[in-house]
Amino acid sequence: LAKTTQPISMDSYEGQEVNITCSHNNIATNDYITWYQQFPSQGPRFIIQGYKTKVTNEVASLFIPADRKSSTLSLPRVSLSDTAVYYCLVGDYKLSFGAGTTVTVRA
Amino acid sequence: NAGVTQTPKFRILKIGQSMTLQCAQDMNHNYMYWYRQDPGMGLKLIYYSVGAGITDKGEVPNGYNVSRSTTEDFPLRLELAAPSQTSVYFCASGYTSALGETQYFGPGTRLLVL
Numbered sequence: 001l002a003k004t005t006q007p008i009s010m011d012s013y014e015g016q017e018v019n020i021t022c023s024h025n026n027i028a029t030n031d032y033i034t035w036y037q038q039f040p041s042q043g044p045r046f047i048i049q050g051y052k053t054k055v056t057n058e059v060a061s062l063f064i065p066a067d068r069k070s071s072t073l074s075l076p077r078v079s080l081s082d083t084a085v086y087y088c089l090v091g092d093y094k095l096s097f098g099a100g101t102t103v104t105v106r107a
Numbered sequence: 108n109a110g111v112t113q114t115p116k117f118r119i120l121k122i123g124q125s126m127t128l129q130c131a132q133d134m135n136h137n138y139m140y141w142y143r144q145d146p147g148m149g150l151k152l153i154y155y156s157v158g159a160g161i162t163d164k165g166e167v168p169n170g171y172n173v174s175r176s177t178t179e180d181f182p183l184r185l186e187l188a189a190p191s192q193t194s195v196y197f198c199a200s201g202y203t204s205a206l207g208e209t210q211y212f213g214p215g216t217r218l219l220v221l
Contacts, residue, residue: 032207043111043197043212044150051206087149093138093157093201093208094165097150 004088009102018075020101022088025069033064033071034095036087044087044097048073078105108133111213113198119219120188128183128216130198138201139181140165140210141173143194150197156181188220 005023012018024033032051036044048055048062050071055062061074075082083105089095114129132139137158142150142165152165156175170192172184181200185192195217201210 034207034209036210041215043199043215044210045212046209049207049209091208093203094140094152094155095208095210096152096166097142099149 004090004098006086006088006098006101008099009104011104011106012078013106014079015077018078018082018103018105020073020075020086020088020103021070022073023070024088024090027068027090030092031090032092033062033068034089035060035062035073036089036097038085038087038100047086075103078103080105080107110134111198111200111211113196113213113216115216116214117217117219119221120185121221122188122190124188125184125186126188126218128185128196128198128218130181130183130213131179132181132198132200132211133179134200134202134211135178136200136202136211137178138203138208138210139175140199140201141171141181141183142197142199143167143192144197144215145194153183153196185218190220192218193220194218 034049035047038044050062063072085100087100111132140155141153144150154173156162198213199210
């Protein structure tokens with residue numbers, strides 16, 4: 001399984017854009033990059049997934065450079081309800097969750 | 108669809124007792140997983156299954172057992188409960204597509220071993 005490195009925590013304010021970068025230097029050819037969100041006392045929830053270039057959905061965007069050794073999750077105009085832990089996972093299945101990035105959004 | 112359901116929501120066990128955590132999914136997913144999450148930590152994979160009749164160990168399988176007799180159900184058995192097994196247990200099911208795998212998680216079971 002490819003090892004991932006992401007910041008432990010990030011602070012932001014309502015209305016700002018939050019960008020979380022995840023490093024995965026030993027990503028394999030078959031690996032996909034997936035991000036999950038977890039609120040306290042809940043199970044993780046799928047946010048977005050990609051293989052290369054840029055992916056966008058109604059919640060977030062995922063930017064993946066050509067070498068795929070990193071990826072950036074972008075959360076546009078965050079609100080207080082976006083305060084959560086965000087996990088970056090790399091693989092095809094049996095994904096490994098690390099400690100994630102705790103994002104705190106303040107008013 | 109109910110998605111992934113887990114029972115019970117909360118349980119207190121005495122040291123040495125046994126119990127089974129139930130997990131069921133109604134999405135016809137082949138992949139199912141059991142994770143544990145200790146306070147302030149990420150999720151650690153206990154066991155997983157890629158289909159009925161097939162199970163394999165994850166990162167932290169000691170003290171646990173699983174079975175997968177049907178696509179829908181994936182129970183986790185704790186034998187001889189220990190305080191170190193105090194945790195929140197999440198079950199997940201997943202499917203793969205051209206974009207990779209997507210997992211869906213249950214609400215979790217909080218277990219306290221005293």
